[in-house]
Amino acid sequence: MSKESLANLLREERHFPPPADLAAEANVTADAYEQAANDRLGFWAEQARRLDWAVPPTETLDWSNPPFAKWFADGKLNVAYNCVDRHVEAGNGDRVAIHFEGEGGDTRTLTYAQLKDEVCKAANALLELGVKAGDRVAIYLPMIPEAVVSLLACARIGAPHSVVFGGFSAEAVASRIEDAGAEVVITADGGFRRGKANALKSIVDEALRRVTGVRTVLVVRRTEQEVAWTAGRDVWWHELVDRQSPEHDPQPFDAEHPLFILYTSGTTGKPKGILHTSGGYLTQTSYTHHAVFDAKPDRDVYWCTADIGWVTGHSYIVYGPLSNGVTEVMYEGTPDTPHQGRFWEIVQKYGVTLIYAAPTAIRTFMKWGDDIPAKFDLSSLRVLGSVGEPINPEAWIWYRHHIGADRTPVVDTWWQTETGSIMISPLPGVTDTKPGSAQRPLPGISADVVDDEGNPVPNGGGGYLVLTEPWPSMLRTIWGDDQRYVDTYWSRFEGRYFAGDGAKRDDDGDIWLLGRVDDVMLVSGHNISTTEVESALVSSPKVAEAAVVGATDATTGQAIVAFVILRGGVEESDTLVTELRDHVGATLGPIAKPKRILPVAELPKTRSGKIMRRLLRDVAENRELGDVTTLTDSSVMELIQRKLPSAA
Numbered sequence: 104m105s106k107e108s109l110a111n112l113l114r115e116e117r118h119f120p121p122p123a124d125l126a127a128e129a130n131v132t133a134d135a136y137e138q139a140a141n142d143r144l145g146f147w148a149e150q151a152r153r154l155d156w157a158v159p160p161t162e163t164l165d166w167s168n169p170p171f172a173k174w175f176a177d178g179k180l181n182v183a184y185n186c187v188d189r190h191v192e193a194g195n196g197d198r199v200a201i202h203f204e205g206e207g208g209d210t211r212t213l214t215y216a217q218l219k220d221e222v223c224k225a226a227n228a229l230l231e232l233g234v235k236a237g238d239r240v241a242i243y244l245p246m247i248p249e250a251v252v253s254l255l256a257c258a259r260i261g262a263p264h265s266v267v268f269g270g271f272s273a274e275a276v277a278s279r280i281e282d283a284g285a286e287v288v289i290t291a292d293g294g295f296r297r298g299k300a301n302a303l304k305s306i307v308d309e310a311l312r313r314v315t316g317v318r319t320v321l322v323v324r325r326t327e328q329e330v331a332w333t334a335g336r337d338v339w340w341h342e343l344v345d346r347q348s349p350e351h352d353p354q355p356f357d358a359e360h361p362l363f364i365l366y367t368s369g370t371t372g373k374p375k376g377i378l379h380t381s382g383g384y385l386t387q388t389s390y391t392h393h394a395v396f397d398a399k400p401d402r403d404v405y406w407c408t409a410d411i412g413w414v415t416g417h418s419y420i421v422y423g424p425l426s427n428g429v430t431e432v433m434y435e436g437t438p439d440t441p442h443q444g445r446f447w448e449i450v451q452k453y454g455v456t457l458i459y460a461a462p463t464a465i466r467t468f469m470k471w472g473d474d475i476p477a478k479f480d481l482s483s484l485r486v487l488g489s490v491g492e493p494i495n496p497e498a499w500i501w502y503r504h505h506i507g508a509d510r511t512p513v514v515d516t517w518w519q520t521e522t523g524s525i526m527i528s529p530l531p532g533v534t535d536t537k538p539g540s541a542q543r544p545l546p547g548i549s550a551d552v553v554d555d556e557g558n559p560v561p562n563g564g565g566g567y568l569v570l571t572e573p574w575p576s577m578l579r580t581i582w583g584d585d586q587r588y589v590d591t592y593w594s595r596f597e598g599r600y601f602a603g604d605g606a607k608r609d610d611d612g613d614i615w616l617l618g619r620v621d622d623v624m625l626v627s628g629h630n631i632s633t634t635e636v637e638s639a640l641v642s643s644p645k646v647a648e649a650a651v652v653g654a655t656d657a658t659t660g661q662a663i664v665a666f667v668i669l670r671g672g673v674e675e676s677d678t679l680v681t682e683l684r685d686h687v688g689a690t691l692g693p694i695a696k697p698k699r700i701l702p703v704a705e706l707p708k709t710r711s712g713k714i715m716r717r718l719l720r721d722v723a724e725n726r727e728l729g730d731v732t733t734l735t736d737s738s739v740m741e742l743i744q745r746k747l748p749s750a751a
């Protein structure tokens with residue numbers, strides 16, 4: 104971004120007060136903001152008491168060596184005990200922890216008591232394999248209950264896990280095993296996706312031809328496909344884990360004991376290995392799940408549709424909901440298998456009350472058509488969450504209307520792998536929500552929007568999102584690279600965490616996320632956000648999805664190039680392009696009109712569903728493509744390149 108701050112072009116007037124019944128019984132009310140503002144550390148000390156500590160902490164934050172934080176440092180706890188055993192001890196062992204739905208329709212139900220037994224058996228198995236506290240375990244599994252069990256078993260014995268998304272290549276698996284120095288890998292023969300059995304074990308085999316140091320591969324049998332077997336290294340889960348004792352005494356670990364390493368999604372470049380620790384992370388995932396979803400363990404059925412391979416899966420499939428003793432749904436497959444109504448069928452079947460999904464999925468559902476969710480009974484839903492990208496106002500409205508029957512609050516939650524937990528989000532029983540805005544830092548969180556010099560922007564202005572105080576679930580470092588941690592996050596603005604995202608404040612002071620600062624376009628001296636132009640395009644009934652980049656231009660500095668996916672039945676033509684350019688001009692002003700609009704069939708996305716604009720910029724400027732290792736489908740880029748022979 105240049106000296107000038109980010110232009111604030113999009114005007115959004117719609118807003119929706121919280122439903123009265125939800126507000127009346129909300130887990131968190133407006134006074135939490137005030138309480139936390141008066142005594143932030145006291146507020147977090149109180150939230151830490153949501154957990155069971157073997158040794159309760161007397162210290163809250165140690166910030167004597169910034170930016171290396173310690174939270175609750177003299178406390179000791181066992182994370183897995185907090186996620187399972189204590190619910191059983193409290194008499195809730197019969198409550199369902201996980202309703203598992205396989206892609207092919209097979210199901211499994213695990214109560215908290217059963218989950219505890221499974222976690223203990225897996226922990227005993229890892230101990231038998233010689234895994235000790237501090238040893239790293241790589242996990243490469245499909246979305247099956249053993250994934251949750253594996254994470255918790257590692258946590259239980261203090262062995263940091265490093266989960267690799269089950270769709271990644273051997274190269275990505277190898278580099279993550281190597282970076283973490285893992286000696287044990289947990290995988291499966293395969294998993295079911297789009298009606299087929301995908302192979303996982305063979306990818307691990309290939310990865311292990313590239314890295315040394317792995318002595319054991321523990322293999323879950325899921326698909327029963329043939330697998331190659333390395334004697335002395337490979338062990339079947341059902342042979343080793345099933346014969347273990349369901350008793351295991353959970354040893355307490357220091358609050359700052361490493362819990363896991365997880366790589367960022369790689370939207371902006373090579374993924375970073377983010378390190379999270381135990382007490383602060385669990386405190387904030389637990390609190391935010393309770394606050395943002397208003398989760399009630401005795402009645403709610405919660406479903407986070409993310410994969411466990413992303414931070415959303417770690418914090419909001421495993422640690423947040425299970426530490427709160429909530430019943431959740433876990434689904435193995437894709438939203439269109441065997442039909443495009445699968446998600447809504449699952450909501451109906453389990454009576455899901457709280458759902459957490461990504462804008463990419465919501466835009467896809469919009470594209471598939473309103474009639475699909477309309478066939479199912481979705482009346483159990485009471486809070487709808489969104490995470491991963493800015494949600495375009497039209498997608499937000501669609502979600503609220505077609506999924507939430509105009510009744511449910513939509514909570515747009517901003518956070519990152521690095522933040523560990525939700526940071527900026529409405530509270531469903533408190534906030535007057537606005538489509539497209541994450542709105543306000545949660546109680547106990549301090550965020551700001553600043554200009555190039557680091558000065559807070561006034562209401563109505565735009566700039567860089569920063570976090571101005573340390574928070575309990577913050578990353579502690581980049582694994583093995585303290586200097587990169589300091590340089591990446593703490594050097595741009597003195598004493599503040601630089602998130603890498605652009606944002607603006609509206610006239611009420613609410614925060615709107617505007618996309619990556621790397622993606623901001625500079626057109627004739629104006630900084631324009633990709634998000635605002637994309638949202639303007641998506642607000643046309645003819646566009647399902649849009650990605651916008653700034654390409655070098657001789658006259659304007661940069662010119663806006665838009666790639667759009669048209670809605671079903673809309674024909675591509677020159678008149679349509681003119682119509683869309685004019686639509687953007689009318690919505691945001693002439694400065695934001697794209698110079699070129701290219702209808703495409705698909706957009707390049709990370710495996711976690713985020714648009715990778717940097718690759719589109721590479722294409723638009725005729726450069727060689729940057730790091731594509733986290734791209735879902737490389738053929739997408741070839742199709743787009745063909746569409747754009749020379750844009751530079």
Ligand code: ATP
Nearest residue numbers: 367368369370371491492493516517518519520616
């Ligand atoms: P990398 O850091 O490797 O480029 P990444 O940033 O995509 O990858 P994640 O940690 O998975 O990796 O994603 C966090 C980012 O996702 C945020 O910095 C932000 O850009 C975007 N994001 C997440 N939630 C929201 C949201 N509710 N609104 C706007 N943006 C969001």
Ligand code: MG
Nearest residue numbers: 367371519603
């Ligand atoms: Mg990032």
